[in-house]
Amino acid sequence: MNRIRHIKKIIIILFMCKCALYAQEYFPEDPIYFELGNSENKVQAIFEIHEGGLLVLTGNKAFINIESSVHDRSIHYFNSKMQHMWSKSLLENYNASSEDWRVFSNGQYIYFITTPHLPGMTLKMNLTQMSRSTGKTRKFFLNDNNDPKALFIDEDFIYVIRYFEKEDFILSCVDHKTFKETKYTLNVPSIKNDADCYKNKRWDFLGFNENAIFMYKKNVSLKQGKEYSYDIIKLSKEGKLLNGFNLNAIMDKHYVSQSNNPHINQFRPEKDYKKKIYGSMDPTVSSFGDIYLDTEKNMFYVFGQYGKKRCGKENCTYDGVFLQKYNLSGKLLWKSSIPFNSIFKERDPVLAQTAVNKYNKRLMDFEVDNFEDAVKLHVINVKKGKTWAYVLKFDIDGRYLTTIRGSSMERPYIKNRAFCDDPFNYFRYYYYDSYYKHNKKVNTGGEYKFQELANLTPELNMGFYELFSFKKGEVVFEKENGRNTIVFYYVRRQEDF
Numbered sequence: 001m002n003r004i005r006h007i008k009k010i011i012i013i014l015f016m017c018k019c020a021l022y023a024q025e026y027f028p029e030d031p032i033y034f035e036l037g038n039s040e041n042k043v044q045a046i047f048e049i050h051e052g053g054l055l056v057l058t059g060n061k062a063f064i065n066i067e068s069s070v071h072d073r074s075i076h077y078f079n080s081k082m083q084h085m086w087s088k089s090l091l092e093n094y095n096a097s098s099e100d101w102r103v104f105s106n107g108q109y110i111y112f113i114t115t116p117h118l119p120g121m122t123l124k125m126n127l128t129q130m131s132r133s134t135g136k137t138r139k140f141f142l143n144d145n146n147d148p149k150a151l152f153i154d155e156d157f158i159y160v161i162r163y164f165e166k167e168d169f170i171l172s173c174v175d176h177k178t179f180k181e182t183k184y185t186l187n188v189p190s191i192k193n194d195a196d197c198y199k200n201k202r203w204d205f206l207g208f209n210e211n212a213i214f215m216y217k218k219n220v221s222l223k224q225g226k227e228y229s230y231d232i233i234k235l236s237k238e239g240k241l242l243n244g245f246n247l248n249a250i251m252d253k254h255y256v257s258q259s260n261n262p263h264i265n266q267f268r269p270e271k272d273y274k275k276k277i278y279g280s281m282d283p284t285v286s287s288f289g290d291i292y293l294d295t296e297k298n299m300f301y302v303f304g305q306y307g308k309k310r311c312g313k314e315n316c317t318y319d320g321v322f323l324q325k326y327n328l329s330g331k332l333l334w335k336s337s338i339p340f341n342s343i344f345k346e347r348d349p350v351l352a353q354t355a356v357n358k359y360n361k362r363l364m365d366f367e368v369d370n371f372e373d374a375v376k377l378h379v380i381n382v383k384k385g386k387t388w389a390y391v392l393k394f395d396i397d398g399r400y401l402t403t404i405r406g407s408s409m410e411r412p413y414i415k416n417r418a419f420c421d422d423p424f425n426y427f428r429y430y431y432y433d434s435y436y437k438h439n440k441k442v443n444t445g446g447e448y449k450f451q452e453l454a455n456l457t458p459e460l461n462m463g464f465y466e467l468f469s470f471k472k473g474e475v476v477f478e479k480e481n482g483r484n485t486i487v488f489y490y491v492r493r494q495e496d497f
Contacts, residue, residue, distance in 0.1 A: 027473065032082050032488040043479050043486060044073065045414045047103035052080025052470040054477070055103055055110060056486065075112060077135065080470045082488040086135030090128060101414070104153040108132055109176055111158055113151070129176070140179045142172065150205035161186070161205055169203070171239055184239040188215065196221050198285045203233070207293030211237060220256065220288045222310055228256050230291050230302070232330065245330040247300065254306040254337070257318050258287040258359035261304070283359050296370050300326040303366050303377055306337060316354050321377050321392055336398035344405055348388045350381040369469045372444055380408055393442060401442040415466060445491040446474025453478060453489070
């Protein structure tokens with residue numbers, strides 16, 4: 001009798017384990033609706049989380065008085081299958097004319113970081129640490145300064161690199177458990193002064209990968225020829241210089257043309273290094289393409305726009321985009337370039353030509369999707385009236401696949417950026433128009449769903465959409481207009497069925 005009971009107990013345990021396993025592997029087939037509650041709550045930001053998942057920041061505009069501002073916000077964490085794990089209130093009290101937001105995460109923790117700014121000064125950096133599994137919060141502050149900085153994270157510490165004058169870089173390492181701060185000085189090579197205005201005057205943070213810090217310096221010389229290269233150095237977490245090399249990214253027969261690119265890993269850039277899209281200005285070294293470190297596949301990408309002729313004093317002629325891939329030793333794997341479609345250039349004259357002092361209205365963004373083996377270059381020309389947008393898609397080996405053309409509008413929230421007043425918020429959604437031939441062979445299931453939703457009523461603007469790519473599937477995020485609800489559409493990858 002006891003043996004029979006024991007066997008039944010084992011069967012029940014096995015059944016429960018099977019149910020638990022099924023629950024873990026559950027993928028939603030229907031849209032997931034999440035009510036924001038208070039009608040004044042708005043989606044303020046969306047951030048991707050390490051190894052999949054989204055963090056959604058909601059709240060209302062701050063109540064401002066002479067002494068302080070009450071910032072009443074909530075953070076909602078959804079795992080990679082869009083299951084709502086927890087929500088946390090984030091009540092902060094400070095007076096600020098502007099602020100930066102950033103999110104960093106690892107397997108254990110999620111950090112929401114706020115840096116408030118007042119005219120002429122920056123307040124302390126507010127760091128809220130949240131347990132990824134339970135949402136338990138702890139808060140601490142770090143002294144800030146008006147100098148630019150970069151942040152990154154690993155399983156042991158969250159790091160802050162502060163930039164000071166005379167090439168001093170101070171690395172702060174903050175322990176996740178104790179919040180103890182340890183500081184190091186980065187041993188970077190000195191940079192000689194150069195009269196050429198299209199050369200970096202300092203090293204800049206590129207990324208953190210395999211326990212090493214990568215920094216870069218861009219070299220562009222239009223006066224002496226077509227020089228276009230990046231000096232890259234690698235340092236240890238203790239600031240020791242390990243090695244360095246020059247990555248030659250010259251365009252051969254073409255010239256790198258001016259555009260406005262967000263350097264993705266910068267937290268708050270040097271005043272004259274990155275420009276906002278408002279007004280007119282002369283180009284700087286940041287205008288000539290950019291470099292990106294892919295920490296998932298250990299690769300460098302260089303991207304930008306090119307022209308057959310050097311930019312003149314009055315205008316710049318643009319012929320297309322370029323994309324290059326290198327390994328972490330600087331070895332070239334491939335170079336690819338594609339001219340803009342002639343039909344697009346006819347319909348959108350700004351695509352082919354821009355006044356030199358308005359290059360900053362040519363926004364360009366970069367996106368790599370290693371789960372789909374694809375790279376996307378986003379090009380947007382900001383002007384009065386309709387803003388045309390283009391997504392040029394390549395495979396992971398540099399073969400051009402297709403171009404999506406559509407209309408793009410400014411987001412009412414930010415996505416994965418440091419600044420609340422984000423000049424690159426124009427990257428929102430694209431719908432197919434009559435001049436685009438949809439190529440079914442190169443689009444994913446998530447892209448199909450994304451375009452299906454965005455194409456329903458594009459002119460009525462009934463919703464805002466974002467597409468996210470995770471290991472097991474893709475997610476289309478929808479913020480409904482007229483209803484305080486966000487919706488997730490989950491699309492599993494075909495190979496996982």
